[in-house]
Amino acid sequence: MSALIVTSKINEHRLWKTLMELAEIGASPNKEEGVTRLSLTKEELEAKQYIIQLMKDIGLEVRMDAVGNVIGKLLGTDPLASSVMVGSHTDTVFHGGRFDGSLGVLGAIEAVRTIKEANMKLKHSIEVVSFTDEEGSRFGTGYIGSKAMAGVLKEETFELKDKSGVSYREAFLHAKLDPTKYKEAIRKPEEIKAYIEMHIEQAKVLEESDLSVGIVTDIQGPVWLDVTLVGDADHAGATPMTMRKDASIAMAEVMIEVEKIAQCHGGVGTVGYVKVEPGGVNIIPGKASFTIDLRHVNKMERSKMVKEIYQSVSKSCEKRMIEWHIDVKKEVDPTSCSPDIVKSLEEACIHLNFPVKKLQCGAGHDSLIMSEITEMGMIFVRSKDGMSHNPKEWSSREDCADGTALLFQSLIKLAK
Numbered sequence: 001m002s003a004l005i006v007t008s009k010i011n012e013h014r015l016w017k018t019l020m021e022l023a024e025i026g027a028s029p030n031k032e033e034g035v036t037r038l039s040l041t042k043e044e045l046e047a048k049q050y051i052i053q054l055m056k057d058i059g060l061e062v063r064m065d066a067v068g069n070v071i072g073k074l075l076g077t078d079p080l081a082s083s084v085m086v087g088s089h090t091d092t093v094f095h096g097g098r099f100d101g102s103l104g105v106l107g108a109i110e111a112v113r114t115i116k117e118a119n120m121k122l123k124h125s126i127e128v129v130s131f132t133d134e135e136g137s138r139f140g141t142g143y144i145g146s147k148a149m150a151g152v153l154k155e156e157t158f159e160l161k162d163k164s165g166v167s168y169r170e171a172f173l174h175a176k177l178d179p180t181k182y183k184e185a186i187r188k189p190e191e192i193k194a195y196i197e198m199h200i201e202q203a204k205v206l207e208e209s210d211l212s213v214g215i216v217t218d219i220q221g222p223v224w225l226d227v228t229l230v231g232d233a234d235h236a237g238a239t240p241m242t243m244r245k246d247a248s249i250a251m252a253e254v255m256i257e258v259e260k261i262a263q264c265h266g267g268v269g270t271v272g273y274v275k276v277e278p279g280g281v282n283i284i285p286g287k288a289s290f291t292i293d294l295r296h297v298n299k300m301e302r303s304k305m306v307k308e309i310y311q312s313v314s315k316s317c318e319k320r321m322i323e324w325h326i327d328v329k330k331e332v333d334p335t336s337c338s339p340d341i342v343k344s345l346e347e348a349c350i351h352l353n354f355p356v357k358k359l360q361c362g363a364g365h366d367s368l369i370m371s372e373i374t375e376m377g378m379i380f381v382r383s384k385d386g387m388s389h390n391p392k393e394w395s396s397r398e399d400c401a402d403g404t405a406l407l408f409q410s411l412i413k414l415a416k
């Protein structure tokens, strides 16, 4: 590695300041409820403006693409060379934390700022990206910005509605984006040399190993199902137990099966949203709607999990004479990180005197989608108590700085 790399350091204080500033956007007045910046809402659009301003302040070429991805470019010395892309997202889940996504975007900005301040001349341009709607919390799908960029976003996505009945199309128009132009966000594989994302770990492996950072080798792929069960709403007192079509009991049975199936296959399964209707103390629920999130690092095992879930829904509903329907809202294959990027991150760790720790990733990220068009790598930063998608989500200032130092080193290697 060149002497330049050894002498330049990222600015921990500056990074932390931006993290805390961004966390104020969408922060609940009651701090215990954390940060909510659902995709394409006022709060999320404000966060994007904050990112745009930061990028402009450090002299990047900034643009918003056709699906609202914010992209800040540091020009390389060879205008014909492909770009190294780096980033994450600034949308959050409902009542989320301050680091999920934000650290990846702000760390990338800090790393590029350090490169610029050191006046390093790199052959490849670096594009910092903040993707639109990674979480999928508002419309039940997610990875919208990266899917559009990779050319795999489906037109029917724009028909999806949020819980208040607003469609994706309407949300786009509200954000001054034209939904008919989404294909303009597509990037060709030859334009992007690599995509690298720093993210909080959201689990306890690094904490238990007493390490600030780790290198991701594989990422689990999520399948999201929307399940609807329809029986009969009826009188809770007058209807004998043997004569009911209670949709909530069928749902409860399936929920227990989700846990068993996930454990049996070594994957994970979650029912994160449930609703029973009409919803009265003395009414048998005639309708139950719920979501299932299933993940595994192995696609075959995950397919078996999905198949067994269908069988379980069918079995529970058949014996209760309940109708059922399942909508697949998301299906993304598990993937492995580029062995070359993993190796280069290992070298960067050694250079920084960080122990090399490789680990798997349980959460989903835009990197899963970007791996369809380019070489992909991920850096993890220790999460306190492994907690995430929760207002208590926390990574220390020092750990965020270590992750960003590693990101900085790997960007220089990739872009030189």
Ligand code: GLV
Binding pocket: 134, 135, 362, 363, 364, 365
């Ligand atoms: C996003 O954070 C996901 O893994 O669901």
Ligand code: MN
Binding pocket: 089, 100, 101, 134, 199, 364, 365
């Ligand atoms: Mn995230």
Ligand code: MN
Binding pocket: 093, 100, 135, 389
């Ligand atoms: Mn998340």
